[in-house]
Amino acid sequence: MTETEQASDQPFRHRSVLLDEAVDYLINDSAGRYVDATFGRGGHSRLILGQLDAQGSLMGIDKDPEAIQVAKELAAQDGRFSWYHGSFSELSRALDSQQWPTVQGVLMDLGVSSPQLDDAARGFSFMRNGPLDMRMNPQEGQSAAQWLATADERDIADVIWRYGEERFSRRIARLVVARRQEEAIETTRQLAELVAEAVPKKEKHKHPATRTFQAIRIFINRELEDLEVGLAAAVERLAPGGRLVVISFHSLEDRLVKRFMRDLARGPKIPKGVPVTAEQERSEFCLVGKASKANEQEITENVRARSAVMRVLERRTN
Missing domain, CATH: 1.10.150.170 (Putative methyltransferase TM0872, insert domain)
Structure with missing residues (x-):
């Protein structure tokens, strides 16, 4: 998802950016519980379901009523999938509705989706004339x-x-x-x-x-405020070994995500002179790899991928 725009001859199609890479980082237990916190048109969700076994489960979250219609269709096709209509800032409430105390992974693909940009009636795009709405x-x-x-x-x-x-x-x-x-x-x-x-x-x-x-x-859409709340809720509900995968599309989002993950990975701030053990200084979270970007082939096929940055945070197992 991205705000970068390009006219298209095939409106309403959406290609998830960093699709395979994001899901590969996310899934570490095929029987686990996962959240696609920005369901969109289900590109990531379908790939996630393809990597889960019969015991695995996935919840899709989205603000957009049109996205939720797609989510309902997917839920009717696959009993492992459930949906929640709302913002990922409501992640804790969404998980409580399914009685999921923890999850093995949360994926966030930020920004606005291609179908939202491509539909003039939604009012997101300066490339297509329509009512000036912009609400997700x-x-x-x-x-x-x-x-x-x-x-x-x-x-x-x-x-x-x-x-x-x-x-x-x-x-x-x-x-x-x-x-x-x-x-x-x-x-x-x-x-x-x-x-x-x-x-x-x-x-x-x-x-x-x-x-x-x-x-x-x-x-x-209160996007940055929702992101701050959503990130905090996600790490709170991550099980040991669980991962938070976030794909950002502009500097304001990525700055916020980078700072949030970096501070968690650094561990608690302990005043100078306070005697602590190495274990007490160690954070329960760690960064996984470096920030990832779309490769040249993906950018060639989908210009909206050029500004994508993916970051991954993991809750340690011990």
Whole structure:
């Protein structure tokens, strides 16, 4: 999943990035319990199920009602699979609903999926004109259009800068506020053209609205806040030997994931001078391998893979 966009002649298809690598890192017990915390269209889930035996089980979690429809179909086909409609920040509640105290692995494939980008009606894409929505669950919360219609200029600029790292955030916010007094900003095309007008310097091979759309989407869906909660919930429920596998698609996500895993692997912070044993200093978590990226072949076949970074954390067995 990624916010990087490219027009496609085959909309609504989704190719999971780092598919084989992620599942290979995740599965260490074919009879274990696992969570695909970002089910999407089930690419990872189907491969996971293919590596589990009759005793193994998998839960898929997703905010998107369209993804849940696919999850329901998979559950009807395979009794080892169950689903939960919600954010991975609700991971503990989801596991409690199945009476799973611990799991052997949790996979998170962050960001927005190809079907969401490719469906103009969802309002994620500046490449396809549609209603300016951007909600991963269109049944909850306010849309991007509703927020832009009422938000303070300073708040708009802050969101675009904080989540999009857009250096022209103030110019964009100023034009949004001026333009909305003339007409409601209700479509992706309106916003994309407005941003292009506000940004004085264009980057080669990059649409000027890329960062702004990313920022508003992250804000509307509380993606970074949910990620912090979801990561903490995942490691809390990992069984000994269990792994957390996270695929990120932009620097804000990856920075958060990298810091979270690094701090856990370092172990508890003990004040200087406090006598402790080596065992007390040792963390119960460790990093598995180095950060992984998609290879050239995968990037050639799927341009959205070029920004993917995968990191893996394991709870030690002793």
